[in-house]
Amino acid sequence: MSVLEQASAARVAAIDLAGATRAEKDRALLLMADRLVERSDDIVAANQVDIRNGREGGLSEAMIDRLTLTTERVAAMADGLRQLAALPDPIGDVVRGSTLANGLELRQVRVPFGVVGMIYEGRPNVTADAAGICLKSGNAALLRGSGSAFSSNAAIVSVLRKAVADAGLPANAIQLLDATTRDSVKELMRARGLVDVLIPRGGASLIKTVVEQSTVPVIETGVGNCHVYVDAAADLEKALAVTVNSKTQRYSTCNTAESLLVHTEIADSFLPLVLEEFEVKGVTVHGDARVAGYSDAVVQATEEDWGTEYLSPDISVGIVDSLDDALDHIRRFGTGHTEAIVSESTTATRRFVAGVDAAAVMVNASTRFTDGGEFGFGAEIGISTQKLHARGPMGLPELTSTKYVVTGNGHTR
Missing domain, CATH: 3.40.309.10 (Aldehyde Dehydrogenase; Chain A, domain 2)
Known part of the structure; x- marks a missing residue:
């Protein structure tokens, strides 16, 4: 499928996911965690392909370390998903509410963005983290990892999609984009109307490119001097x-x-x-x-x-x-x-x-x-360095927007 076709499928999945209960999402997260552990040997084997290619391609040992998955690191990814399941669901939270003088009941409630695109480098553990955080916050995730981690990411996403489907939620809530060419990045950055927000996570050049070239709204993350x-x-x-x-x-x-x-x-x-x-x-x-x-x-x-x-x-x-x-x-x-x-x-x-x-x-x-876990948020998808919508570590509430629900009794203006 093309990126636009995947984004269209994600849009459909996001509609179903928006109506999912906390119990349904948590069940999916726990099943995702269990399946990662069960399939850890397959994931580590796929990761070895990336490591071998990385060494042949001249990746530094520091980058190889970031790329490497072990049974223990896969278990840590699974633990992260279990921790997400234990966190409160932000969807439906009332940010503020009041009864107006005319008797109308006004509530501002948290809702999912819809479709979240993620462009990131290096660490394949980000794949599971991003998929889990998006699912818990009711968002469909389009994940575009680096080419150096493609085999690892493909193995992880395959496991996660099967678990989500077995839990009764749409598998297309989690999708991996092709990382063999730069075309998928360009298409994702131009998918305005299908993708609601784009989050780049990586080096300065990646973030700069996405911020300057994307027509999809971007949450800028993480360059840290x-x-x-x-x-x-x-x-x-x-x-x-x-x-x-x-x-x-x-x-x-x-x-x-x-x-x-x-x-x-x-x-x-x-x-x-x-x-x-x-x-x-x-x-x-x-x-x-x-x-x-x-x-x-x-x-x-x-x-x-x-x-x-x-x-x-x-x-x-x-x-x-x-x-x-x-x-x-x-x-x-x-x-x-x-x-x-x-x-x-x-x-x-x-x-x-x-x-x-x-x-x-x-x-x-x-x-x-400065970290979502250290701040007690339980999880983060990145650290925003911009000022609009979110700033600092972005946990579950930062992956939501709001809508106003106004309830009357035949009120007219």
């Missing part, structure tokens, strides 16, 4: 813990810190500590001239470094003369994802929170907490 600012009034122990965790807990995520700014008044005390810790952990520091004075291991930072989302054991480090200088730097180079301040000064933290324009602001806490 995240900063940690260590203020003059910072507690050194807290600052070291927050900075190191923000950078080294995991390198390949959008909420990993990519830049460190240190107030000049605390630089002599703090920089030797953090530079030593980075050296121990194998992190390459790209620093300005003043930072380079603290260690011979510092690489001279270029203008490009300040705006780079490394997704690797690299970090840019600069010394700033004031909180205002830190804010100016972040406004220039930040991506609106997550920014952090470490300070014992209430005045400084309030100014920082008010002054940065980001989806999440951390005060004396690691940037790695």
Whole structure:
């Protein structure tokens, strides 16, 4: 089928799915989870094809690791679906309601978007996550993963579609688009009227392409040039813990810190500590001239470094003369994802929170907490860095729209 034919089938499935009860959707999610575990050997075997092709095609070991599925990772995907089943169903929730002066009852209720398109790179576990989140929120999913994971994604979607059908819901609520050419991406981005919203999840170039070229409404996600600012009034122990965790807990995520700014008044005390810790952990520091004075291991930072989302054991480090200088730097180079301040000064933290324009602001806490699971949402389909509709980690409620239901008793205007 062509992408437009698949989108048309998804539109039909979305109508049926919109009327499904929570019990019906949860039953499907639990069956999807069980079937993933039952068919894990087949899924891992399909994944081996992708890994072999990836190595032959020159994929880095970091990318191979993101691509790799094991029995344990498949089980974790299944656990994610079970956790979704345990979450409240947002559909039908009353956002607000009132009785008007004329006696009309007004309710604003949550409803599904309808058809959600997802364009993503790398990790095949996203396939199960996205399918499950869309189904729980009443949306049909059109999934366009990367060509490097096509065999894995095809195996996963085959299992999920069969489980959904066996649970009594339409199999076309979950569909995988062809990833062997770029044509499917172009067609999906032009399927306005059939696809209600498009969510790109991946690198900066992918997101930029989708945002600029799509005629389908887009929720922009996740490029993260995240900063940690260590203020003059910072507690050194807290600052070291927050900075190191923000950078080294995991390198390949959008909420990993990519830049460190240190107030000049605390630089002599703090920089030797953090530079030593980075050296121990194998992190390459790209620093300005003043930072380079603290260690011979510092690489001279270029203008490009300040705006780079490394997704690797690299970090840019600069010394700033004031909180205002830190804010100016972040406004220039930040991506609106997550920014952090470490300070014992209430005045400084309030100014920082008010002054940065980001989806999440951390005060004396690691940037790695910007995550749907860590926020207690139970699941997320991505982290929105835009301002309309949704911002920050997008859980089930963020995959809904609303409609007004007005009930009268023969009222006329």
